[in-house]
Amino acid sequence: MADTLLVGTGLTKRYGGVTALQDVSFELRAGEILGLVGPNGAGKTTLVDLISGAQSATEGELALRGQRLAGPAARRAKAGLARTFQYPQLALELTVAENLLLGRAARRHGTAWQMIAGSFAGAFRPYRPADAEAVRKLADELGIDRLDRPAGDLSLGEQRLVEVGRALGQDPLVLLLDEPFAGSDADGVHGISEVVRTVQRRGHAVILVDHNVDLVAGLVDRIMLLDRGRAVFDGAPQECLASPEMQQVYFGVVEEPDEEDAPHAVS
Template sequence: MSILLEVTGLTRRFGGITAVDDVSFTVGEGSACAVIGPNGAGKTTLLDLVTGFTTPDEGTVRLDGQDVTGLAPHRLPAKGLLRTFQSARLVPLLSVRDNVMLGAHRFTRAGFLSDGLRLPRTRREERALRARADALLDFLGLHPFAERPAAELPAGAQRLVEVARGLAGGPRILLLDEPAAGLDDTETAELADALRAVHAEGIALVLIEHNMDLVAGVSERILVLDAGRVLADGPPDAVRNDPAVIEAYLGAAA
C-alpha cells in the first residue's frame, strides 16, 4: 500500500504549552486511521496542522509525496485532501442538496459574468453539480431530505450531509473531527455504516473521535495521543489492550 499522507515531526507550541509534540505517522492510500486520546491531548490541533488551519513550529506534512506544510486550507481540496469539523458547518437555510453542491465548487470553471448572465456553461456546470450531489445523497441515504433546509434535519442527518459535502469535493483522503459528537447510539451506528461505505470506495479516512465503538468499527489502525505526544500506534485490539493507553484514559477519568 502506497503512502498517501506522511506527517513527520509535527510540533506546535502556544506560549509555554506544547500542544503537539514531535508527532509522526503515515496514512496509506485507501486506508482508515483513527486518532484518539484524552481531552486536551492535541487531537484537533494536529488536524488543524495537517489541514493548514494552523502552521507548525516544526515538522512537515506531505500529501502523495508533495510538501503541503502550512499550505492554505482552500488549496488542499484540489490536491485531494478535505476535512469536516466538530460541529456541522452547514448553511442552515439552504437545502440539503445545495449544501452538498457547495462542496463541489472546485469543479466549476464559469466566472462571475457567466454566473450573472446564466450563460450555457454555467447551466451545464449547475446540472453536473446537481447530479453529483444527488448521487451522493443516494449513496448516503439522504435523498428524501434533498429539498429540506439543512437546519430542519436531526443532528445525525446533518453529520451525514457534511460527509456528503466533503465527498462532493472528490477527496482521496477525508479527515473527520469528532463526527459522532452529540449523536445518539442509532445515529452513531448510521454514521459508522456511512463511513465504512466511503472507505469501501477507496477513500482514505482519518477519524478523530472519542467513541471507541465507532473507532473500532471503522478504523484499521489507531494513533493514540497523550499530552501532545504519540503514546501508541497500531491495530485497534493491540491499542485497546496497551497498558499505557489504559493508564492514560483511567488517569484522565480519575
Template sequence: MRALTEDLIPLMNRNAFVNDCIIDERANCAVAEAQKVALRAENVTVRFGGLNAVKNLDLVVKSHAVHALIGPNGAGKSTAVNALSGFIRSEGTVWVGEKTTANWTSHSIARAGLARTFQNIRLFGVMSVLETILVGSHTRFDGGLFSALFRSKAAKKQEREAVQEARRLIEFVGLPPEAAEMTASALSYGHQRRVEIARALISRPTVLLLDEPLAGMNVAEKAELSELIRKVYRSGVAILLIEHDMDVIRSLANHVTVLYHGQKLADGTPDEVLSNADVQAAYLGKGKA
C-alpha cells in the same frame, strides 16, 4: 450505485492503480493499492506561545483504511487535525499522496485531495441541502473568474455535473432525494452529519478527516453512521477519524494512533493499542500508573 462509487474514487489514484496493475495479478494489485500512503506527516508541531500543543507528530494514513486518532481530552487531537488540514500554522511537513509544500493553506490542501468535517457541525442556516453540498465542489471548478461571472458553456457544464453528483451523494450518504430541497439546518442532528460528509466527498478527496462525527449520537445512530464510514473508505477514500467510543474504534479502525499531551504515545492495530498498559493508564484511567 456503481457509477457513484467510481465517482468517489479519486481519479489520480484510480489511474495509478490501472497503470501499475496487470489484469492477471488482481490480488497483488489490491494489496499494492492498500499499501499506498494517502496522508503522511513528519515532525508536525503546533505552538501556542510557550505551549507545544502538538509536538513532533509522525503519522502515516494508508489508502483504503480507517486510521483512528484517539487520546484523552486535551491530548491535542483536534489541534493536530487542524494543522494537517491547514487551518492553523504548524511546523513540520505534510504530504497528501505525493504532494507537499512548505506553506499549506486550508484551500491549497483541499485542492491537493484532503477534505474534512468538524467537531461542531458547520452548516449554512439558510441554504438547502443541495446548495450546502455544492459549496464543497469549489475546489474542482477550473473555469476562472471570467468564466464564472459570465456563465460560459464550460462553467454551465461543470455546474450541471456538480448538481448531478450532489444528488448522487445525497443518496450515497443515506438521505432521501427530497432532502435536496430542504434547509440543511432543519434536518435532524444525524442527517446534518450526513450532509457534512456529502459536502466533503463532492471535492473527490483522497483523504477524509472526520473530527468526532459520532459525538452526541445514540447507539442506533452510531451504528448507521459507522456503516456509512465503511462505505466511504471502501469506495477508495482514506479516513482519519477522531473518536472516543472504543467500541466504534474496534469495529471501524484498521490502525490507531494515540496522542497524550500532544505527543504520540502508541501506534498500531486497535487490539495492540487498546491493550497497551500506557494507553490504559493515560486514556482509560487504569493499568500502569
C-alpha cells in the same frame, strides 16, 4: 504494500509557552482508516487542523503523495484533502441539496467553509446538471431525504451527516473526520460509517477522530493514541485497547511489575 498517501513528520504546535502537539509523526496508506483517540486536550483536533491547513505547524512537515503539503486550507483542499468539524459548519439558510453541492464546487474553488463564509454561499445556485445528479446519488447513498429542507431545520446528527456527505462530494484523497458521530442516532452512525467505507473502497484514506473508542476500534485499521500532545501508541485497534498506554491514559492504571521482576532492596 499499499501506496503511502500522507506522511507527517515531527509535527509540533506551540501557542506561546503551551505545547499542544509535540513531535507527532505518522504514515497513512491508500485505503487505510486511521483512528485518532485520546482524552480531551490530547491534541486530536490540533493534529487535524495542522493537516487540513486550518492552522500552521510550529515545526514539522507534511507530504501528500510524496509532494510537500503546505499553504492555506484552500490549496490543500484542491490537492485532495477534505474535512469536517467538531461542530458542523453548514450554510444554515441553504437547503440540504445546496450544502451538498458546495462540496462539489469546493473541488474547483477552494474549501466549502470558505464558500459558506463568503458571499458566494448567499448567491449559490446549482449550476451544473452533473453536480445536481451527483448530489441526488450521494443523498441516496447516505439515506438523506428531503433535500429541499433548510440545513438550519436539521437535528445535530442530521447536520453532521450532511457535512460528512459534503466532504465526500469533494472526492478527497484523504478525508478528515473530527468527531462525526457525536449527536448521531443509529441511522446517522450507519450513514457516516458507510461514507468511511466508501472512501476506503475508492483506495483513498480516512483519519477519524471520535471519543467513542469502541466505535472507532470497530471501524478503523489502525489507532493512534494521543496523550498531552504526544503519540503514545500507534498500532492495531485491539492491541491499542489492551495496551498499558490505553489503560494509563483512560483509566490511570499502571501495570505492576511481576514479583520476580520487582527491584529488591539492597541491605
